[in-house]
């Protein structure tokens with residue numbers, strides 16, 4: 001009798017523990033798969049952005065952003081976070097904070113351009129040095145909003161929007177995301193020019209404060225010039241806004257696909273290791289695989305969160321990226337820990353003998 005009474009709570013506790021454990025696992029699974037996109041409609045509230053031909057930049061930007069969001073929200077594995085969904089003023093640094101706190105995978109800021117000439121077309125910016133005067137002027141116009149913010153002296157630590165030099169300090173934070181930011185920017189521009197047949201002004205770099213605030217791949221899109229009457233009519237129309245939004249959403253989805261195609265590539269045929277830098281006596285080398293995907297990315301440290309050296313291997317249509325190169329398994333484990341600390345949570349050790357991929361166990365035994 002006593003035993004039975006004892007048994008019930010133990011069983012119940014066991015079941016609770018089991019379900020909690022399973023629940024936890026599933027939650028972890030879901031978390032891993034969800035891709036968070038922060039959509040940032042430029043300006044808002046008492047900052048109209050550019051004003052021309054009877055339209056405000058802030059209104060067009062918000063309308064487009066809400067349409068992009070609607071498209072993306074159709075996907076279960078995409079989470080959309082907005083910096084604003086209404087006509088309100090949001091400080092530039094707060095926009096970055098929203099993205100960082102959401103632990104976002106991507107930050108997309110939407111704007112409209114203006115110029116005293118009859119300029120037209122769309123361009124996408126990633127953070128960098130102002131390559132020329134024109135890029136500087138575009139960034140300057142977008143950065144000017146900080147003077148509408150209270151406490152801007154404190155929040156932007158003496159950043160002088162009139163000085164091209166002051167942007168140099170801004171670029172460092174985004175360096176590690178530059179490769180991915182450019183990857184998305186190219187897709188956006190391709191969609192604008194190929195699918196929408198709009199003038200392609202290209203992928204550019206300049207010092208946008210809003211892009212500096214984020215710790216993830218980030219782009220700023222100048223969808224078009226509201227100072228150009230034809231382009232303004234297009235951007236102000238429902239057709240124009242929904243087409244632009246659909247193409248931005250399409251580029252984001254494409255980008256995500258490429259990034260997440262880095263799973264289940266192990267059964268692909270291997271080609272010999274192109275990295276012949278180190279040939280150990282036993283012929284065995286360990287590396288740490290940090291990423292793989294359909295896109296070829298330059299194996300440079302700035303594309304891999306500062307990890308160096310990165311080597312590249314093509315297997316079928318998939319590119320694999322490895323960190324380090326060592327004959328010592330303990331050293332490889334150290335490299336793996338480093339990669340994980342840099343955010344490559346799934347980083348794992350791979351082994352080669354004379355350029356042929358072998359199992360890690362085999363490599364360790366053979367030594």
Ligand SMILES: [Zn+2]
Nearest residue numbers: 042049111112
């Ligand atoms: Zn703007």
